[in-house]
Amino acid sequence: MSQSPTNPGNGAGNAPTLDEVARLAGVSRATASRAINGGNRVSPAAKAAVDAAVRSLGYTPNPAARSLVTRRTDSVALVVPEPDERVFTDPFFVHTLRSVNRVLAPRDLQLVLLLARPGDEERRMLRYLGRRHIDGAVVVSHHSEDRLAEHFASLGLPCAFVGRPWSGADKVPYVDTDNTAGARLAAERLVQRGCRRIGTIAGPVDMAAGIDRLDGWRSAVQDAGLADDAIAHGDFTEVGGARAAAELLATFPDLDGIFVASDLMAAGALAALAAAGRRVPDDVAVIGYDDLGVAERCTPPLTTVRQPLSEMAEQATRLLLEQIDGDRDPQPIRVIFPPALVVRKSG
Template structure:
């Protein structure tokens, strides 16, 4: 169909409704991404939209729905972070496999509902104030917040402002904010149990940043479990969740403890760095040194040998964040909600 077939020169909701065989109200609900429309009917309406060439007026839609059909993915870095903030911060985010998995999970839920994702980074108090002003002006409908630093004030700022938001992990202080999380200590204990069961007796760990809850909890969980097996003194070296820091930490541990036979790295990138150093030092994996990582992203499969690691369903966790936010936007009266995903150990060739 073309515009000349319509008296006004352009198809309207009524034309779409006539082609679809439904009411104008039903067409409006589908176009405005209302979530209680039967999927089969929604598909018929979308086909009619395509057939008629109808183009929704986004400005008019926003006036009616008071929705922008956009949400912000905010990556918040605390000013007390272990690694100093610099111009490479955004680059590190985009090269981190974890971030790619998060975005993939979010899109799997947001895209079918026609919701766009606005990516924002905040690193300082001034940037947080600017962000809050942007959000209060209604440029987006809600916030998906990735924040893992204990002192980050942004979760509290969002709740006090009454802005719809979902956090990527349990808040460090009680807040009225929905979140998705995984018990990091439990995952680290799985790694310890596996190394102990293999008979490893000289075990060390490469820890994540202590200003991040994942770093603290993974170290604590690993040490607790090893202590229960009779090994209360586990050497550790600090890493920053990067491959380079994993290599440096492994060099340090081998210099200090040349007889170690097991290593737990608090993420897969650091484990990959550790494996590289072990190969350079002539250590066989896992015959001489067993290695376990954490997260189970593509770095685990790039590793040689393939990396045994603690699996977190990051894509599923991100998808649930998006669902919780969309639910809150549709029904603001809903109470805050929490979803916890359990980690599992994926055994491969490295341990």
């Protein structure tokens, strides 16, 4: 009967140890550990000897030991201060998650999803971050009350934000699109179509994107000499959009154009308009914002403003990795992507 080969270092068939690597390489255990786990203060000759011993013995490094030497966890968090149900149903978050992971995967970095609303959840998350269980974080969908930019700056933890933080934008790197310009594009399109009573379903008042898109709409309708009082606020959900559209129609029955600050809300608005017997775009033209897949599936297909979310999330992730690698200081730089109008059938 043949026997399975045993490890040449220990003669017992067990996994090779760091001590055996050190003996074979002719170096101390500490030097072997630093050479294997990426630490400093190892000569090229010692590094080569250790590498040869690792190959000869088939040694597999201990991840925990590597972390002690490098102070790296090889994990990055995506921080989303939103309820679970929104994160797993809104295409905005699905696209963000995929884009962040697309940059991390080639680096063999683990993505950790952290969901935390203000209160106990946020305090628990901040304790987790403060204990350095991750190397850094990408933050998305932040609100005025979460003050995450200030928290990350005080922790000194590498981070990058997708979207301009409500406060603390001078303390952290962020990537955004020009939301004000995007909303202007939408409102100007409605004016060019001949709409004269243009309303808007704005985003939440505690988010920078909601306020910026409202400002862009207002500036465009004012420049056209039109009234800017037809405003309802939604929460970036389809249900919220339907509710806000019904509110607008009840208050301003003469509406002939609506700019909606997200495509999910616009889908809800289209349903509300259909229920009210208003044809789109014949009676009311509708333009959304995002272009993340919802717009094409609407009836009629939705004219919308495209924000390049995948590119934004990937850029934010690269900014984060540059900080983790030491190639960039955590300076409050910003990268702004231009929006673009995508014309379909609704407006």
